[in-house]
Amino acid sequence: MIQTYSKELMKHFKNPKYVKKIKNPDGVGEVGNLNCGDIMHLEIKVEEDKIKDIGFQTFGCPAAVASSDVVCELVKGKTLEQAEKLKKDDIIQKLGGMPLIKIHCSVLGIDALKRAIGDYKEKGGK
Amino acid sequence: MKQIYLDNAATTKVDEEVLKTMLPYFNERYGNASSQHLVGQEAKHGLEDSRRKIAKAIGAKQHEIIFTSGGTESNNFAIKGLFFANFPEKNHIIISKIEHDCVLNACKWLETQEAEITYLNVDEEGFVNPKDVEKAITDKTILVSIIHGNNEIGTIQDLEAIGKICKQRGVLFHTDACQSFTKVLIDVKKQNLDLVTLNAHKIHGPKGVGALYKREGIKITPLAHGGGHEKNLRSGTENILGIVGFAKAIGITKEKDVEKMIQLRNRLIEGILKIPNVKLNGSKEKRLCSNVNVSFNNIEGEAIGGYLENYGICTSTGSACSSHSLESSHVLKAIGLSPIQANSSLRISLSKYTTQEEIDYFLEKLLKIVEKLRRISPIK
Ligand SMILES: Cc1ncc(COP(=O)(O)O)c(C=O)c1O
Ligand code: FES
Numbered sequence: 001m002i003q004t005y006s007k008e009l010m011k012h013f014k015n016p017k018y019v020k021k022i023k024n025p026d027g028v029g030e031v032g033n034l035n036c037g038d039i040m041h042l043e044i045k046v047e048e049d050k051i052k053d054i055g056f057q058t059f060g061c062p063a064a065v066a067s068s069d070v071v072c073e074l075v076k077g078k079t080l081e082q083a084e085k086l087k088k089d090d091i092i093q094k095l096g097g098m099p100l101i102k103i104h105c106s107v108l109g110i111d112a113l114k115r116a117i118g119d120y121k122e123k124g125g126k
Numbered sequence: 127m128k129q130i131y132l133d134n135a136a137t138t139k140v141d142e143e144v145l146k147t148m149l150p151y152f153n154e155r156y157g158n159a160s161s162q163h164l165v166g167q168e169a170k171h172g173l174e175d176s177r178r179k180i181a182k183a184i185g186a187k188q189h190e191i192i193f194t195s196g197g198t199e200s201n202n203f204a205i206k207g208l209f210f211a212n213f214p215e216k217n218h219i220i221i222s223k224i225e226h227d228c229v230l231n232a233c234k235w236l237e238t239q240e241a242e243i244t245y246l247n248v249d250e251e252g253f254v255n256p257k258d259v260e261k262a263i264t265d266k267t268i269l270v271s272i273i274h275g276n277n278e279i280g281t282i283q284d285l286e287a288i289g290k291i292c293k294q295r296g297v298l299f300h301t302d303a304c305q306s307f308t309k310v311l312i313d314v315k316k317q318n319l320d321l322v323t324l325n326a327h328k329i330h331g332p333k334g335v336g337a338l339y340k341r342e343g344i345k346i347t348p349l350a351h352g353g354g355h356e357k358n359l360r361s362g363t364e365n366i367l368g369i370v371g372f373a374k375a376i377g378i379t380k381e382k383d384v385e386k387m388i389q390l391r392n393r394l395i396e397g398i399l400k401i402p403n404v405k406l407n408g409s410k411e412k413r414l415c416s417n418v419n420v421s422f423n424n425i426e427g428e429a430i431g432g433y434l435e436n437y438g439i440c441t442s443t444g445s446a447c448s449s450h451s452l453e454s455s456h457v458l459k460a461i462g463l464s465p466i467q468a469n470s471s472l473r474i475s476l477s478k479y480t481t482q483e484e485i486d487y488f489l490e491k492l493l494k495i496v497e498k499l500r501r502i503s504p505i506k
Contacts, residue, residue: 005432010432013432014433014436016502019501019502030504036446036447036452036454036469037446037454037465037466037469038426038446038447038469039504039505041504057502057503058426058502058503058504059424059425059426059466059469059470059503059504059505060426060429060447061426061428061429061432061445061447061448062428062432064426064447065502101452104452105447
């Protein structure tokens with residue numbers, strides 16, 4: 001089971017850098033995984049249209065933990081527009097691939113990010 | 127890194143003595159038990175001696191044991207074999223909702239062949255109520271099949287009570303005893319068992335070999351037709367080396383080993399329950415000596431397993447994330463767990479080789495992992 005995870009994935013799973021709550025977040029996104037029933041929670045801080053800070057929490061498998069960590073890593077400092085373009089293939093590539101059955105986990109982080117950005121916009125920015 | 131294997135419900139290592147017994151059957155006593163010559167007769171002797179030992183272990187007669195390729199085949203054989211031997215006069219089979227997948231899926235398939243299946247509920251500890259069995263029996267009922275020791279939550283059913291009802295009502299009674307064999311008493315007379323599924327790889331024997339006990343006189347339709355082996359009930363050249371290993375494995379787990387395992391199991395349960403917000407799944411008392419199953423409520427089982435593996439510790443989980451189907455365990459669902467609780471479950475299963483040092487090391491690491499993952503979790 002675990003053996004099929006790449007080294008890179010295990011690295012992010014063992015030591016995720018972006019597990020945190022953001023103080024007064026500007027956008028919050030939470031999604032449930034329809035496939036396995038797991039949960040992803042992600043928060044962003046926005047400044048001048050850029051993601052200034054980002055953090056996540058998850059009730060999910062190693063692939064979910066690692067993919068969300070990578071999502072955070074890839075979009076931190078980017079503009080919202082750039083962040084919205086993030087695709088699951090970017091995550092999978094960054095993680096050196098993942099077991100087929102786990103592909104849906106890589107979507108969790110992206111969906112949560114999109115919700116967080118949506119939430120920010122809905123609130124009318126700042 | 128040292129491996130700490132705490133997944134003995136999945137499979138066990140082959141014991142040294144078992145291996146030694148098997149080795150000559152690879153290249154010295156390699157005969158086909160059907161051959162009339164000396165090499166064949168040596169194999170035949172190994173085969174029948176093993177049959178006698180296995181029969182004796184459950185209080186059966188030698189000729190009531192049929193060798194198979196394992197638990198899956200024995201369960202399929204019992205269920206489908208009896209169905210086809212009794213259909214269309216009768217078509218009803220009663221099982222519980224916590225059977226092993228091979229029983230469950232054999233029954234689901236039989237539903238496509240005009241079988242009527244009743245799936246009995248269990249209580250929150252996983253017990254089948256014998257009264258429910260009684261209520262479910264109709265004049266179409268062929269068989270009641272209830273797992274003895276559950277592979278996920280370790281609950282041990284009261285076979286005697288269920289067997290009594292089946293006998294009174296004149297229906298056949300089968301149990302899947304793969305997990306309980308050599309750990310809990312199985313006595314086909316006392317428990318009124320008509321059929322029993324056994325396998326070798328859960329008791330430090332080899333994989334790919336098992337047996338079905340079938341009380342003499344019960345009609346069954348074979349699944350594998352061929353050269354007429356096993357009294358025409360299961361054709362195919364017998365897996366003699368597996369079979370002698372299987373028979374040898376019966377003596378491996380002794381009563382004192384079971385007692386030691388119970389102590390370690392209880393130490394493990396006590397240690398885990400010190401962590402806040404943890405629930406023991408299954409029964410406290412009527413539980414396999416080898417099984418612990420817990421839910422951590424807000425952290426995901428495969429993630430716990432993944433961290434444990436970093437410390438060389440092997441366990442398993444009923445979480446949807448780790449299953450091929452991405453569905454959480456049907457057993458945990460049947461005892462009333464929510465999907466989140468099922469997804470946060472961990473099964474730790476011991477063997478006679480498990481030591482106290484291993485248990486203490488496991489507990490020490492688990493504590494840290496749970497703390498870390500609870501920080502990661504959005505559910506508080
Ligand atoms: C209760 C139970 N029944 C049946 C089986 C299947 O046995 P086998 O792996 O020998 O086919 C197992 C183990 O996988 C089991 O735990
Ligand atoms: S989060 Fe459940 S399978 Fe990955």
